[in-house]
Amino acid sequence: MGNEIGKYIIIIGSIIVIIGIMVYFFHDKLGWIGKLPGDIRIEKENFRFYFPITTMILASIVLTLFFRFLKKFF
Structure with missing residues (x-):
């Protein structure tokens, strides 16, 4: 059982590292995330x-x- 958990932790960690590298190097290309049609944004003075x-x-x-x-x- 411990072997399986270790495998999943390594996979999840690798995915997080890959996502971090993508965000670090391509942050200027990812500006559309969070600005899609249907995202609700309400901004007032305070x-x-x-x-x-x-x-x-x-x-x-x-x-x-x-x-x-x-x-x-897998």
Whole structure:
């Protein structure tokens, strides 16, 4: 059981490192994230509310497909 947990921790850590590298080097190309149509943004003088519903739906779809791919091959 410990062997399986270690394998999953390594996979998750590798994914986090890859995402970090992508954000570090391509941050200027990722400006559209959080600004998709359907993201709710309310800005007033002393108040800001931001709810990225479309971005989260897109992220959920991408992560679901990614984890199904991993599950199929591991």
